[in-house]
Amino acid sequence: MNITGEMLIGQSAVRGTEGTLRAINPATNAKIGPDFGAGGASEVARACILAQQAFDTYRETTPEQRAQFLEEIANGILALGPALIERATQESGLPTARLEGERGRTVGQLRLFASVVRSGQYLSATLDSALPERTPPRADLRLRKIAIGPVAVFGASNFPLAFSVAGGDTAAALAAGCPVVVKTHNAHPGTSELVGRVIQQAVAACKLPEGVFSLIIGTGNEVGQALVSHPAIKAVGFTGSRQGGLALMRAAAQRREPIPVYAEMSSINPMFLLPHALAARATQIGSAFIDSLTMGVGQFCTNPGLVIGLAGEHLVQFQEAAQKALQAKAAGTMLTPGIHSAYVDGVERMGKIAGVDTLAHGLAASAPCAAQAVLFSTDAATFLATEQLEDEIFGPSSLIVACRNEDEMRAVAEHLAGQLTATLQLDSDDHALARKLLPTLERKAGRILVNGYPTGVEVSHAMVHGGPFPATSDSRSTSVGASAIDRFVRPVCYQDIPTGLLPTALQDDNPLNLARTVNGELLLG
Amino acid sequence: MNITGEMLIGQSAVRGTEGTLRAINPATNAKIGPDFGAGGASEVARACILAQQAFDTYRETTPEQRAQFLEEIANGILALGPALIERATQESGLPTARLEGERGRTVGQLRLFASVVRSGQYLSATLDSALPERTPPRADLRLRKIAIGPVAVFGASNFPLAFSVAGGDTAAALAAGCPVVVKTHNAHPGTSELVGRVIQQAVAACKLPEGVFSLIIGTGNEVGQALVSHPAIKAVGFTGSRQGGLALMRAAAQRREPIPVYAEMSSINPMFLLPHALAARATQIGSAFIDSLTMGVGQFCTNPGLVIGLAGEHLVQFQEAAQKALQAKAAGTMLTPGIHSAYVDGVERMGKIAGVDTLAHGLAASAPCAAQAVLFSTDAATFLATEQLEDEIFGPSSLIVACRNEDEMRAVAEHLAGQLTATLQLDSDDHALARKLLPTLERKAGRILVNGYPTGVEVSHAMVHGGPFPATSDSRSTSVGASAIDRFVRPVCYQDIPTGLLPTALQDDNPLNLARTVNGELLLG
Structure with a gap:
């Protein structure tokens, strides 16, 4: 399959005329062909109207x-073979094995949603008899x-397959019965086009209305804003920065008809080291933590960016093991020059904060966009008093917070903003504190x-x-x-609808074999 | 039980010092004692912090x-006996029988949620085994x-029992496990205090933390804004005007941590008269429609404010039957002077719109706050071109839209904004159009x-x-x-949590006998 640099609007391929963009190989900073033509509000409108019609x-x-x-x-993605992995590697700097694994996850996701659609539990079919x-x-x-x-999907840079064009948001929305308009992530436009063409072909092969899927390219924020603001769009899926997510939330709230935005934005994923676990296996945890921290150059939403432990010899042991492990970790290529420079800036800012020590670095970086991992430490009083210490630094950076006692550990937990994950390292003697x-x-x-x-999301x-936010x-x-x-559905109640007009899911003889709640009792299909 | 005019903050009764308000009997415009002391931001904060602690x-x-x-x-509300109904009648102008029915619904709602909590389906308990x-x-x-x-609840004026202090939002939130802070509706502060004291006593009788329930009084919008803006509050339930709902949505979106707002705002509840049904029973539908329109002085969110039919002799028959029925309907007392004057203004505005005819009035109003029902008509072209015709007039007013053909009827349907309900009058020969x-x-x-x-919500x-909005x-x-x-819960995933720390709902032996999804298969409890 050739990469042409076109947008996919329904069954058409359309060359955008609102400027061009090229992919960049972050390992070399070299531009990769071809040129992609960016679209504007008129292409957005065309895709959205097709979606509405479908x-x-x-x-x-x-x-x-x-x-x-x-x-x-799913089959079409697999059929792309090595060409997809090669292109994604060039555009993302991610290793082949990782991208092959991610392709497996992407295909697995699509198949999971196929089974979810077949089971139909998400329909929440509920019947109350007439009395x-x-x-x-x-x-x-x-x-x-x-x-x-119709749903607008904004793919993530850090999962060019599993959270991009045919990723989780798209799969869930298509499963729910929502047409999807994807705004490509500009870090991997070629990967996006390859996968987009697979979906476009699947739409045709399955004889679905063409508006079920479109892929839009945009150079700035305007195209994304136009997409979220279009009246045909009824929900938004986004994975990316907090700034980007907040901008979409504002745009969605300012619409004449506000719509839900599902933005996955930022998290530092605290890990609490409970004292008995720490006493028993400080060295092991320290080393395994560094593996998690540096996996994929720290570019996971669930990267452990914060570690909380009780000050003392065992925390020192943990730190020493982490230091030792970190110092052996090679610098890895980050996804984009922009992500790399944001990481370098974030690390520099963190290192200058009063009360924060730099504990250790990974091996130095030499290639463009290569990130040197780093470990900081501070005490709970500083952490509680310094709001910036909760800012996510996207990449292989983490901060260890030493608490004087359990109360301080609990205060740090209570102080935290919303997170994707929280981890406890504990032994059975730690259960009381865990509770x-x-x-x-x-x-x-x-x-x-x-x-x-926390890295590794099943x-x-x-x-x-x-x-939470x-x-x-x-x-x-x-x-x-x-x-x-569940994000892409809403309930409708049918009152006294004649049999001939009832949706299949709600007919008396339960032709879809759904689990249904009948007069308050859950019955299997 | 005495009505003292105090707020209820946890287990305390607190007299507000930020101004006073009194209930008004809309049937006479007379003020009813006692004075209620309004609170301010400090009482809001006290209630919210107690809720957080609970x-x-x-x-x-x-x-x-x-x-x-x-x-x-539920039992406490029934134990208030006729005193509650008397007070609610004075404050709302609603007839005794209607309020007795509403009390039954309120108690039934609380008991339904008790059964929902016991069944535990809303927990969505889901287990994936380790592999x-x-x-x-x-x-x-x-x-x-x-x-x-903690949830902030803003009660509705039109259901002083079923959608107020112990109404649907409160019952659902308490069932979910959320403490509730109610801002009383100023149209029925005495009714609110009576019911609030029942909940306060139930909290004590059930030995729950006092912050599970508080009742706040405020004179202006500031108290409501402070409540929605308080960091402890995590969701909002509201039933009322579009203006009020939009203000709460804005306040919630502007918080440091935005929170969900469930605002039930405005709906004109279109009713489509399909041609065969209309030919068969125009007179019967016309008369039954007027009964629905004028029930409760038209003060239901699901009041049929829009009727769409095909122009012709049968629509004329329908109109004549509706006219005749309407002309016999007595004017009824509306809930508040404010609602009454908004109704009078809305009707006056509608009557002046070019292309709108006034078809019929109910019997003339003489008492204060009594509303004369009214029926307007227009054609589809005018309706499609005149945005104001979709504005809700809260009260016994409806607009009949005559369409030249089925396409125009479908265009009117497509033109409509989001509604609580849509009704079809149809016979079997109308199924094709209904589809x-x-x-x-x-x-x-x-x-x-x-x-x-549509009036009458089971x-x-x-x-x-x-x-939809x-x-x-x-x-x-x-x-x-x-x-x-479901509005007041969020999912949490537990990964490799030891048995001793697992929530009861998720333990291996299923002690709560919940229906659970285990490795993708739904199993009954």
Whole structure:
């Protein structure tokens, strides 16, 4: 498949005329061909109107049709073969093995959503029988969830496959029955086009209305703002910076009809070292922590950017092990020159904050966009008094906070803003303290881990990749895992609708074999 | 129980010193004692901090404890006896029988949520087993929903019991495990205090932390704004005007940590008269429509404020029947002088719009705050061209839109903003046209009715009292029915949490007998 530099609007390929952009190989800072033509408000409008026109048909395709469509996309991504991985490697600096793994995750995600659509639990089918004899009589009431409408998706730079064009947001929205308009991430336009063409072909192969999918390219923020502001768009999925997420939230709130924004923004993912675990295995935890911190050059939303422990010999042991492990870690190429320079600036800023010590560095960086890992330390009093210390530094940087006692550790937990994850390293003798910390961490985070590391997000039914603001814009949702589909549906109640007009999901004989709540009782399909 | 004019802050009764207010009997415009002392930001803060302090304890009470608490409130409301109904009648102008019915609904709502809490389906308990042999290994992942945090509730004027202090929002939030701070509606402060004291006593009787419930009085908008802006508050429930809802949405979006607002605001509830139904029973529908329109002086969110039919003899028959029925309807006392004057203004404005005819009036009004019902008509071209015709006139006023053909009827449907309900009057020969209208109406409304009238909202499992903006601020939710609880929870994932630290809902042996999704399969409890 050739990369042409065009946008994909329904079944058309359209060359944008609002400026051009090129991908950059962050390992060399060299530009990669071809030129991509950027679009403007008129291409956004064309894609959105097509999406609107496709909506009523697409949302009422059968579960089987939608599941097969998702599987067709998954197969098409695999069929791209090594060309996709090569292009993604060039555009992202990520190693081949990592991208192959990410491709597996992307395909797995699409297949998980195919099974979610087939099971139909997300429809929340609910039936209340008519009670004509009651005073007053009760009507026949039936509820199902329907797709919310066309969705705008903004892909992430750090997952050019799994959280980009055919990534989690797109898969969840398509599964729900929502047409999708993707704004490509400019860090990987070629990867985006390859995957976009796969979806475009799957739309045709599955005989779906062309507006089910479009891919828009834009050079500045205007195209994204136009997309979020278009009346046809009814929800937004975004993974990226806090600044970017906040801008989309503002745009969505200022619409004539405000719409939900699911922005996954920033998190420093605190890890609490409980004293008995620390006494038992400070060295092991210190070394494993550095592996988690530096994995993928620290470019995970769930990177452990904050470690909280009780000051003392065991914390010193932990620090020494972490230092030793870090000093052996090679500098890795970051995703983009912009991300790299933001990392360098963030590290420099952190190093200058009064009360913060630089504990250790990884191996020095020489290549362009290569990031030297770094470990800082401070004490709880400084942390509690210095708001900047909670700012995310995207990359392999972490801060160790030494607390004088358990109360201070609890105060640090309570002080934290919303997070994607919180981790506890604990042994059985730490349960009493863990019980004190857990209620706070439940309020602060979407996922709580014990004796693990937050990097590595399973795509499964019970996963939550979400959390209170500023980790995300909407703590009621997850962007990874089966329940990500819930973001793109809304309930509709049908009162006394004749059999012939009832949606299939709500018909008496339950033709879709759904689990349904009938007069308050959950019945399996 | 005496009405003292105090606020209820936790277990204290506090006299506000930021001005006073009195209830007004809308039937006579006479003020009713006692004086109520209004609070300010300091009382708001006190209530919110108490709520925050109560939160971790309250949200982890057992389902049985929370269910009993809700039932204790229901019993306490009934135990107030006729005194509550008398006070509510004085303050609202609503007839005794209507308020007795509303009390039944309020108590029924609390009991429904007790059963919802006991069943625990809303927890969405989900377990994915560890797969240690897989590459990479999968951790043990378990998801449950937890309460979102303290909730601010703004009661409605038109349901002084069922959507006020112990109304739907409060019941759903308390059921979810959220402490509640209610801002009283100033139209019924005495009713509010009576019910508030019942909840306050139930908190004590159930040995819950006092911050689970507070009741705040305020004279202007500042108290409400302070409440929505307080950092302890994590969600808002509101029923009222669009202007009021929009103000709360803005305040919530401007917080350092934005929070969800569930505002139920305005809806004109279109009713489509399909041609065969109209030919068969124009007179009957016309007369039943007027009964629905004038019920409760038209003061329902689901009042049928718009009727769409095909021009012709049968629409004329419908209009004549409606006219005749309307002309016999007595003027009824509206809830407040403010609502009455807004109604009079709205009707006057509507009557002056070019292309709008006044078809009929109800009997003339003489008492203060009594509203004369009115029926307008126009044609589809005028409707489509005149934005004001979609503005809600709260009260017994409706507009009939005559369409030249089915296409125009569909254009009117497509033109509509978000609605709580949409109604179809149809016969079996109308199914083909209904199939064309339904996809549009599903996009526009939270509930679709056939051959009924939208007033009368069942409190059950399948009810949706919600809909796209501007009907509500969040189409993903309902404010009536069992799934109203979903508004006040968020998911948390527990990864590799030791058995001793797992929440009860997620323990291996399922001690709460919950329906749970285990490795993707839904299992009954």
